[in-house]
Amino acid sequence: MHKEHTLTKNQQIIFDLIDKSPEPMKAYSILFNVQKKGIKAPLQVYRALDKLVEIGKIHKIESRNAFIACHNSSCQVANATAFSICEVCEKVTEISSVGLSKYLANFKDKDGMKYSKYNLEFFGLCKKCR
Amino acid sequence: MHKEHTLTKNQQIIFDLIDKSPEPMKAYSILFNVQKKGIKAPLQVYRALDKLVEIGKIHKIESRNAFIACHNSSCQVANATAFSICEVCEKVTEISSVGLSKYLANFKDKDGMKYSKYNLEFFGLCKKCR
DNA sequence: TTACATAATGTTATATTATAACAATTTAAT
DNA sequence: ATTAAATTGTTATAATATAACATTATGTAA
Ligand SMILES: [Zn+2]
Ligand SMILES: [Zn+2]
Ligand SMILES: [Zn+2]
Ligand SMILES: [Zn+2]
Numbered sequence: 598m599h600k601e602h603t604l605t606k607n608q609q610i611i612f613d614l615i616d617k618s619p620e621p622m623k624a625y626s627i628l629f630n631v632q633k634k635g636i637k638a639p640l641q642v643y644r645a646l647d648k649l650v651e652i653g654k655i656h657k658i659e660s661r662n663a664f665i666a667c668h669n670s671s672c673q674v675a676n677a678t679a680f681s682i683c684e685v686c687e688k689v690t691e692i693s694s695v696g697l698s699k700y701l702a703n704f705k706d707k708d709g710m711k712y713s714k715y716n717l718e719f720f721g722l723c724k725k726c727r
Numbered sequence: 728m729h730k731e732h733t734l735t736k737n738q739q740i741i742f743d744l745i746d747k748s749p750e751p752m753k754a755y756s757i758l759f760n761v762q763k764k765g766i767k768a769p770l771q772v773y774r775a776l777d778k779l780v781e782i783g784k785i786h787k788i789e790s791r792n793a794f795i796a797c798h799n800s801s802c803q804v805a806n807a808t809a810f811s812i813c814e815v816c817e818k819v820t821e822i823s824s825v826g827l828s829k830y831l832a833n834f835k836d837k838d839g840m841k842y843s844k845y846n847l848e849f850f851g852l853c854k855k856c857r
Numbered sequence: 858t859t860a861c862a863t864a865a866t867g868t869t870a871t872a873t874t875a876t877a878a879c880a881a882t883t884t885a886a887t
Numbered sequence: 888a889t890t891a892a893a894t895t896g897t898t899a900t901a902a903t904a905t906a907a908c909a910t911t912a913t914g915t916a917a
Contacts, residue, residue: 605883605894624874638897643875648894659789660846662874662903681836684844692836700830704849706811706822712851714814716790719834721842735865735912754903768868773904778865792874792903859917866911874903882895887888 602652610634611645612666615655621663621689650675658682658689660718669693676714677702683723692719732782740764741775742796745785751793751819780805788812788819790848799823806844807832813853822849 604612610631615622622630628642636642646664649655653675655664660682667675668691679692679701697717705711734742740761745752752760758772766772776794779785783805785794790812797805798821809822809831827847835841 607895639875640877640897641895644894659848681840681842690836694834694836697834701847704824704827706820706824706849708854710811710851710854712811712849714850715847716850717831717845717847718789719836719842720844720846721840724838724840737866769904770868770906771866774865860915861917862913862915864911864913867909869908870906872903872905874901876901877899879898880896882893884893885891887890 602654604649604654605645607636607641608645608648610636611642612649612654615649615664616666618665620687621658621661621665623661623663627664656680656691658718659716661687661689663689665689665691667691678715679717679719681719681721681723683726684720685722685726688723688725690723692717732784734779734784735775737766737771738775738778740766741772742779742784745779745794746796748795750817751788751791751795753791753793757794786810786821788848789846791817791819793819795819795821797821808845809847809849811849811851811853813856814850815852815856818853818855820853822847 611627614627614630624639624642624646627646628636628639631642646655646657650657650664653667655666656675656678657664658680677698679694679697681690681692682688701715701717703711741757744757744760754769754772754776757776758766758769761772776785776787780787780794783797785796786805786808787794788810807828809824809827811820811822812818831845831847833841
């Protein structure tokens with residue numbers, strides 16, 4: 598139920614880098630890492646990032662201005678994201694909880710407004726750092 | 728249960744501005760608006776913003792890099808924030824739902840990890856824009 | 858009230874994150 | 888082949904945020 602997008606050259610290079618990274622990557626760190634592959638300018642990075650976010654292959658961690666690959670089976674839920682963030686080591690994990698996503702998808706505010714999209718970031722200490 | 732912080736001069740100036748604003752304010756817009764009051768440098772603004780966020784008088788809307796005053800009775804819940812954001816007119820509202828905050832405060836991930844803090848941003852269309 | 862610690866301020870410079878504008882090229886559908 | 892849409896390349900610049908250091912104000916304890 599989920600169109601396959603063939604990534605372009607720049608998109609593929611940048612996705613591969615993020616996907617291999619154990620931690621979220623920042624745009625200029627990405628840029629530095631792909632310069633040897635011919636991607637020379639910030640805009641080339643940001644354009645690829647925008648597209649990858651749009652199709653759900655990666656997510657932006659808003660509180661960190663950083664990007665991680667989706668590990669939720671190429672996110673059918675690019676519009677419903679939840680992360681846990683360790684405030685000590687900065688480890689970020691994508692949360693996939695059926696309960697949570699159902700609860701949030703159905704959440705209505707006082708005016709009965711429903712939302713088409715959400716992003717949730719939890720903060721705390723990871724196992725290691727506890 | 729909630730210490731009163733006496734705001735300093737810069738903090739008060741900047742809080743008042745944000746508090747009066749009908750929409751989230753960005754740091755450099757704040758700077759522009761308080762220059763006539765003697766606050767001349769970005770750092771003066773960011774320092775006040777940091778403190779105001781810390782004590783829960785304002786919140787940062789991460790996806791917008793903007794700040795709004797807390798309307799949740801000077802937020803006992805600075806560590807548990809939820810907002811609705813209209814993707815057309817950019818209106819932002821702080822959500823205060825007992826059900827939601829209870830659900831999220833008690834949420835545990837697969838590893839049984841509980842979190843000390845969260846930020847949730849919902850996106851959709853506000854009443855006007857629907 | 859003096860001494861000390863802590864917090865806030867002022868200032869300059871700089872780092873980091875992100876987009877504007879425009880030309881050229883590639884891709885995919887008629 | 889024609890055309891529209893998407894992607895790329897490139898330079899310049901805008902927007903967001905912090906480093907470093909000197910100074911002043913505020914609170915607390917002897
Ligand atoms: Zn995902
Ligand atoms: Zn950790
Ligand atoms: Zn609040
Ligand atoms: Zn609206």
